[in-house]
Amino acid sequence: MAEPAKSSPLSELRIALPSLPMRLQEVGRFVAANDYDATTRSMRDLAAEAGADPAAFTRLAKAIGYSGWDALRAALTESRRPSQISPFSGRAKSRRHGPNADVALVSDKLEAEAMGLPRIAAPPIVEAARALHDAKRIWITGYRSCRSVAELLNYELRLFRPEQVQLVGTSGPDDLDLGAFRPGEAVIVIGFLPYTHASVRVAQAAHRAGATLIAIADSLSAPMAEGADHVLLFEAASSPGFFPSLTGAIAIAQSLAAVTFSLGGPAAKKRLEHTEARLTAASTYVSEKG
Amino acid sequence: MAEPAKSSPLSELRIALPSLPMRLQEVGRFVAANDYDATTRSMRDLAAEAGADPAAFTRLAKAIGYSGWDALRAALTESRRPSQISPFSGRAKSRRHGPNADVALVSDKLEAEAMGLPRIAAPPIVEAARALHDAKRIWITGYRSCRSVAELLNYELRLFRPEQVQLVGTSGPDDLDLGAFRPGEAVIVIGFLPYTHASVRVAQAAHRAGATLIAIADSLSAPMAEGADHVLLFEAASSPGFFPSLTGAIAIAQSLAAVTFSLGGPAAKKRLEHTEARLTAASTYVSEKG
DNA sequence: TAATTCGTGCAACAAATGTTTCATGGCCGA
DNA sequence: TCGGCCATGAAACATTTGTTGCACGAATTA
Numbered sequence: 281m282a283e284p285a286k287s288s289p290l291s292e293l294r295i296a297l298p299s300l301p302m303r304l305q306e307v308g309r310f311v312a313a314n315d316y317d318a319t320t321r322s323m324r325d326l327a328a329e330a331g332a333d334p335a336a337f338t339r340l341a342k343a344i345g346y347s348g349w350d351a352l353r354a355a356l357t358e359s360r361r362p363s364q365i366s367p368f369s370g371r372a373k374s375r376r377h378g379p380n381a382d383v384a385l386v387s388d389k390l391e392a393e394a395m396g397l398p399r400i401a402a403p404p405i406v407e408a409a410r411a412l413h414d415a416k417r418i419w420i421t422g423y424r425s426c427r428s429v430a431e432l433l434n435y436e437l438r439l440f441r442p443e444q445v446q447l448v449g450t451s452g453p454d455d456l457d458l459g460a461f462r463p464g465e466a467v468i469v470i471g472f473l474p475y476t477h478a479s480v481r482v483a484q485a486a487h488r489a490g491a492t493l494i495a496i497a498d499s500l501s502a503p504m505a506e507g508a509d510h511v512l513l514f515e516a517a518s519s520p521g522f523f524p525s526l527t528g529a530i531a532i533a534q535s536l537a538a539v540t541f542s543l544g545g546p547a548a549k550k551r552l553e554h555t556e557a558r559l560t561a562a563s564t565y566v567s568e569k570g
Numbered sequence: 571m572a573e574p575a576k577s578s579p580l581s582e583l584r585i586a587l588p589s590l591p592m593r594l595q596e597v598g599r600f601v602a603a604n605d606y607d608a609t610t611r612s613m614r615d616l617a618a619e620a621g622a623d624p625a626a627f628t629r630l631a632k633a634i635g636y637s638g639w640d641a642l643r644a645a646l647t648e649s650r651r652p653s654q655i656s657p658f659s660g661r662a663k664s665r666r667h668g669p670n671a672d673v674a675l676v677s678d679k680l681e682a683e684a685m686g687l688p689r690i691a692a693p694p695i696v697e698a699a700r701a702l703h704d705a706k707r708i709w710i711t712g713y714r715s716c717r718s719v720a721e722l723l724n725y726e727l728r729l730f731r732p733e734q735v736q737l738v739g740t741s742g743p744d745d746l747d748l749g750a751f752r753p754g755e756a757v758i759v760i761g762f763l764p765y766t767h768a769s770v771r772v773a774q775a776a777h778r779a780g781a782t783l784i785a786i787a788d789s790l791s792a793p794m795a796e797g798a799d800h801v802l803l804f805e806a807a808s809s810p811g812f813f814p815s816l817t818g819a820i821a822i823a824q825s826l827a828a829v830t831f832s833l834g835g836p837a838a839k840k841r842l843e844h845t846e847a848r849l850t851a852a853s854t855y856v857s858e859k860g
Numbered sequence: 861t862a863a864t865t866c867g868t869g870c871a872a873c874a875a876a877t878g879t880t881t882c883a884t885g886g887c888c889g890a
Numbered sequence: 891t892c893g894g895c896c897a898t899g900a901a902a903c904a905t906t907t908g909t910t911g912c913a914c915g916a917a918t919t920a
Contacts, residue, residue, distance in 0.1 A: 290790055291801065298777060298797040301867055313791035319610055320647045323908060333869055338909060349908065357610045382699070382832060386692035386825045393821055394687035402676035409672070428722035428820075435715050436813050523726050523824055527817045530718075531683055534813055535676045542672060565764040566793055591897055613878060623899055628879060639878065 289355040290315060296344045304343060307336045319357045323349050393527045396515040400528060402535075408510040409539035411492045412437075415466035419457065419491075421448040421482045422470035429470050429496070429529045436537040439555050440548040448482055458482060461489035469508075470533075472498035472516040472524055479504050496532055498524070512536070579634075579645040580605060586634050594633060597626045609647045613639050683817045686805040690818060692825075698800035699829035701782045702727075705756035709747065709781075711738040711772045712760035719760050719786070719819045726827040729845050730838040738772060748772060751779035759798075760823075762788035762806040762814055769794050786822055788814070802826070 290312060297308050310330040311318045317326060327334040341352035412418055418437060422430030430447060437445040448457045448467075458481065461467060467486035471479040483504035486493045495508040498516040505511045514528025541548050559565065580602055587598050600620040601608045607616060617624040631642035702708055708727060712720030720737060727735040738747045738757075748771065751757060757776035761769040773794035776783045785798040788806040795801045804818025831838050 294790060294795055294801065295797060295799065298774075303868065309791050309796075313789070315790070316651060322906080324906080334907095335869075335909080339868090361606060382696040382829050383692045385832070386695050386829060387688075389825055389828065390687045390690055390692070390821055394684040397680045397684035397687075397817070398677075400680055402673045402680070405676050406672045425722055425725050428718040428725070431721065432715055432718035432816065435718070439813075523729075523827060525821075526722065526824060527687070527821050530820045531680055531817050534816065535679055537813060538679065539672050539676060542675070566767055566770055593898065612876080614876080624878080625880085625899075629898095 288359050289352060290359070292344055293340075300340075300343055303332065303336055304340050306330070307332050307340050311337075311340070315356060315360070319353060319360055389525075393525050396525070396528050397531055400512075400514055400532060404510055404512050405532060405535050406539055408494045408512060409536055409543060411494065411510060412466050412468075412536070412540045413543040415464065415492060416444065417462070417465040418445045419448050419461065419465065419467045419482075419486070420445070420470075421468065421479055423476045423478050425523065425526060426470040426472070426479075426529065429526060429533050430468070432530065433468065433470075433533040433537060436534065437540065440541055440544055440551040442551075442555070458485040461486050461491045463490035464492075465489075466492040466494060468494045468496065469504045470496040470529060471502065471504050472529075473502070475503050483508065496529055578649050579642060580649070582634055590630075590633055593622065593626055594630050596620070597622050597630050601627075601630070605646060605650070609643060609650055679815075683815050686815070686818050687821055690802075690804055690822060694800055694802055695822060695825050696829055698784045698802060699826055699833060701784060701800060702756050702758075702826070702830045703833040705754065705782060706734065707752070707755040708735045709738050709751065709755065709757045709772075709776070710735070710760075711758065711769055713766045713768050715813065715816060716760040716762070716769075716819065719816060719823050720758075722820065723758065723760075723823040723827060726824065727830065730831055730834055730841040732841075732845070744768060744772070748775040751776050751781045753780035754782075755779075756782040756784060758784045758786065759794045760786040760819060761792065761794050762819075763792070765793050773798065786819055 293308055293312060297305055297312075300308060307330060310326070310332070314326070317329075323337045324334045327337060338349045341347075341349045344352070346352040346355065418441070420430045420434045420437075422428075434445060434447045446457075451457070467482065469479050469483045469486070480503045483493060483495065483506070487507040492510075493508040494510045494512070495502065495505040496512045496514070497505050498514060499505070500511060500513065512532050514532055516524035516526070516528065541552070544551075583598055583602055587595055587602075590598060597620060600616070600622070604616070607619075613627045614624045617627060627639045631637075631639045634642065636642040636645070708731070710720045710724045710727075712718075724735060724737045736747075738744055741747070757772065759769050759773045759776070770793045773783060773785065773796070777797040782800075783798040784800045784802070785792065785795040786802045786804070787795050788804060789795070790801060790803065802822045804822055806814035806816070806818065831842070834841075
């Protein structure tokens with residue numbers, strides 16, 4: 281196995297974790313999960329809270345290459361020192377070339393996308409959620425990279441409205457679903473430049489069928505936004521990256537699902553709990569650990 | 571003796587500072603200026619660096635109203651604890667009822683998610699991208715809501731590396747793919763609390779096979795992060811919503827794809843152009859209109 | 861089955877920690 | 891000038907810290 285980067289003591293710990301004895305794994309996990317306490321409180325204190333032997337901490341430190349717990353904690357403390365993280369402007373010194381160019385690129389991209397989120401208009405989302413709440417059935421469409429957004433929306437809505445939500449094109453060719461749109465139903469279409477023909481066709485079919493059309497797009501002039509009852513806008517090109525940013529679309533989708541759920545009231549809550557209970561019963565999840 | 575329940579230990583210190591003896595002022599200023607070291611290093615250590623007597627620290631603490639240096643440091647430690655992600659709690663007083671309640675909810679959610687993005691660490695993303703660049707093959711895994719992230723990553727990476735990227739579980743049962751992991755390949759696992767058994771199984775299989783494991787998760791203590799060569803963290807619970815936030819994961823995924831593409835150089839660019847040309851020729855997109 | 865290694869908890873150890881005491885020296889009021 | 895007061899540094903104190911040696915039990919190997 282390739283030797284991993286020794287960037288942080290915590291990552292060294294994680295990497296060595298699986299090959300450690302059981303008790304040391306427990307302690308290691310505890311340290312990873314409570315790294316702040318690990319740097320501030322005493323070893324015996326941590327041991328008491330973790331329900332482990334104090335010696336285990338010393339042994340853990342030695343097992344991953346440190347001279348003792350003191351050395352591990354010192355490394356942890358240094359890696360957590362805030363001075364190196366806080367100043368955003370300090371990144372300006374990073375040169376355009378060299379190994380840090382990519383880091384600067386990523387940081388800029390994240391920061392740019394963060395700026396875009398608060399610019400999303402909330403009221404249209406709430407209105408669209410009301411439309412979804414009233415809809416007898418909900419269809420969701422998204423192609424290419426927007427398919428991920430469509431599937432997320434489909435997934436979250438189905439958590440509390442399983443029978444009434446459906447992705448277009450999953451139970452056969454898209455064209456079959458296009459003919460199934462009815463008044464009183466809602467169709468969500470997600471897309472941005474360049475727009476796919478398929479998404480436009482779905483939007484047109486929805487409009488023609490008299491269904492409520494909700495478009496999540498990057499522009500009011502997007503083809504699938506024509507004739508839409510609700511248009512939710514996000515900035516796809518806000519980031520200096522190569523691919524259009526989808527964080528805005530994802531944020532809209534999740535907000536839409538959250539508000540729709542909120543409108544659903546106790547019934548939706550009960551439904552969600554029921555779904556979660558079923559998943560838990562099927563032991564889908566890893567059980568909570570101590 | 572009663573401990574003061576004031577706002578912040580540091581502000582108490584600053585307030586009481588001018589009325590203190592000269593030597594205690596020096597020490598107090600040192601503590602205020604190096605509060606991180608004050609919580610992590612020992613009293614004698616600080617005294618040595620400040621060029622003061624260790625006893626001065628005890629006297630300082632008592633002068634402010636604490637029972638001793640230990641009490642002061644404990645207060646400092648608690649006030650600095652990072653888990654309190656509550657710079658927003660002040661605004662939480664916005665009306666809970668009325669027609670605008672949902673709008674406020676959405677706005678808060680978007681703002682909270684925007685705050686989370688810049689907190690994502692960029693260097694690990696770049697390192698992970700290097701690993702992807704070197705990988706002979708890339709597997710991607712994500713279940714439940716994380717599947718949307720996995721599919722987005724799969725889509726974007728396939729734009730310029732079509733043959734070497736594959737979603738786990740698309741060409742048959744997951745278990746078939748699990749046996750196909752090889753050293754020199756990279757496996758990406760995306761997940762957050764509650765963690766699915768399936769994702770943990772994939773991570774373990776990757777680790778066992780000697781493949782490079784990249785985990786995109788909400789915590790260092792996530793099961794699939796154990797033994798991972800790269801862990802990319804995002805905040806899933808940062809928003810006051812019902813479903814875990816995925817904007818962080820999406821942002822990481824897109825940054826990862828962007829940097830990997832960047833590392834690919836002209837070859838990747840050529841490949842992407844080729845793919846785009848093919849899609850255009852198939853008239854997938856709506857032609858630019860005037 | 862016997863021998864051996866390994867993981868683990870317990871307890872004792874030396875070192876380091878925070879606190880206290882004491883002696884010193886400067887300052888101000890009498 | 892004297893006497894009391896306070897700030898200050900050094901050293902001694904009890905406590906707590908991280909560490910290590912030892913014994914017991916389980917798992918592994920011959």
